[in-house]
Amino acid sequence: MRQSIVKRYRNNPILTRDDVPYPVATIHNAGVVKHQGRYVMLFRSHRHNGRSIIGLAESEDGYTFKVDPKPFLVPAQAGIFAEYEEFGVEDLRICALEGEYLMTYSAYSRDGVRIALARTKDFVDVERVALITQADYRNVVIFPERFGGRYARLDRPHSEIAPWSVWISYSPDLVHWGDSRVVMKPVKYHWDEMKIGPGATPIKTKDGWLHIFHGVFPTMDGSVYRLGVALHDLEDPATILGVADDWILQPEDPWEVTGYVHNVVFTCGAVPEDDGTVKIYWGGADSVMCVGTARLDELTALCLDRSRSPL
Numbered sequence: 281m282r283q284s285i286v287k288r289y290r291n292n293p294i295l296t297r298d299d300v301p302y303p304v305a306t307i308h309n310a311g312v313v314k315h316q317g318r319y320v321m322l323f324r325s326h327r328h329n330g331r332s333i334i335g336l337a338e339s340e341d342g343y344t345f346k347v348d349p350k351p352f353l354v355p356a357q358a359g360i361f362a363e364y365e366e367f368g369v370e371d372l373r374i375c376a377l378e379g380e381y382l383m384t385y386s387a388y389s390r391d392g393v394r395i396a397l398a399r400t401k402d403f404v405d406v407e408r409v410a411l412i413t414q415a416d417y418r419n420v421v422i423f424p425e426r427f428g429g430r431y432a433r434l435d436r437p438h439s440e441i442a443p444w445s446v447w448i449s450y451s452p453d454l455v456h457w458g459d460s461r462v463v464m465k466p467v468k469y470h471w472d473e474m475k476i477g478p479g480a481t482p483i484k485t486k487d488g489w490l491h492i493f494h495g496v497f498p499t500m501d502g503s504v505y506r507l508g509v510a511l512h513d514l515e516d517p518a519t520i521l522g523v524a525d526d527w528i529l530q531p532e533d534p535w536e537v538t539g540y541v542h543n544v545v546f547t548c549g550a551v552p553e554d555d556g557t558v559k560i561y562w563g564g565a566d567s568v569m570c571v572g573t574a575r576l577d578e579l580t581a582l583c584l585d586r587s588r589s590p591l
C-alpha cells in the first residue's frame with residue numbers, strides 16, 4: 281500500500297524547465313513563502329554550463345506558478361560575494377522574520393560551499409548581508425523567531441569523521457554565529473543513514489517547531505533522497521521532542537525517479553495554511569518542482585508517537 285501522509289498534487293510536476301522563459305536545464309529545490317497573499321517561490325536552475333542560479337515564480341493558489349522573465353539572483357559580479365559565488369548559487373530558503381524575508385543559499389566556489397545571507401522586503405530589492413559560514417556547510421534554515429533575543433539556525437557541516445548531521449547555532453545579529461552543537465544524526469542502516477540535512481524553514485505548531493528535513497540512503501544504484509520530520513521544542517529549539525522513524529516522502533513518481541539526478545525528493549520550503557495543512561514543495565530528481573499537502577497534526581504526531589533517537 282502506498283504511504284499517503286503527504287498527498288501529491290494531481291497535476292505534478294507544477295513547474296518544468298519549459299515554464300522558464302530563459303535557458304535552463306532544470307528547475308528544482310525552491311524556497312517558498314506567502315507574501316501579501318501570494319505564493320513566492322525562489323527556485324534553483326542549472327544553466328547549460330552546469331552552474332546554478334535562482335529564479336522567481338509567483339502563484340495565487342500555491343499550485344499554478346508563473347515564472348518571472350528574468351532570474352532573481354545570479355552570482356555576484358564584485359566583492360567578497362563574487363569571490364565565493366563564482367561556481368553558482370543553490371538551494372535558497374526563505375524565512376519571514378520581523379517584517380522582512382531572510383534568504384539563505386549555498387554559495388559555491390573553488391574554495392568549497394558556504395552559506396550566504398541576503399534580505400528583501402518585497403522580492404524586488406535584494407541586499408546581500410554576509411557570508412555566514414566558512415566552507416563546507418549547506419542547508420541553512422533560520423527559525424522565524426528569536427530565542428532569548430538570539431536568532432537560531434539549523435545547518436549541516438560536512439565532516440570526514442562523522443556522518444553529516446544537523447547542527448544548531450545562534451547569533452545576536454544574523455552575521456556572527458556560534459554556541460553550536462549537533463542536534464540530530466543519521467541512524468545506522470536506516471533510510472537516512474548516509475547523511476541528513478535541514479530542509480524547509482521550521483514551522484511553528486502548538487506541539488513544537490516542525491522541521492521537514494532530507495535523509496539519504498546509499499544503494500547499489502546510487503543515493504536515494506527522502507524527506508522526514510522532526511519536532512523541536514518551542515522555547516529551546518536545540519531540544520528535539522521527536523524524530524519520525526519513517527520517512528514522509530520518497531521518490532515514486534516518474535519525474536522523481538528519473539531526471540538529472542535520479543531518485544531525489546529534496547525540499548527547501550513548505551507553507552503552513554490556516555486550515556491546519558501544509559503545502560510541501562520539493563524538487564523531483566533535481567529536474568522539476570512538485571507540491572503535496574499534509575496535515576500538520578499528523579506530521580507532529582508522527583514525530584511524537586513513532587520517534588527514533590535524534591542522536
Ligand code: BMA
Pocket residue numbers: 309370371505541544546563566
Ligand atoms: C545534494 C544537493 C542538492 C541536490 C541533492 C541531490 O547534495 O546538491 O541540491 O538536490 O544533492 O542531487
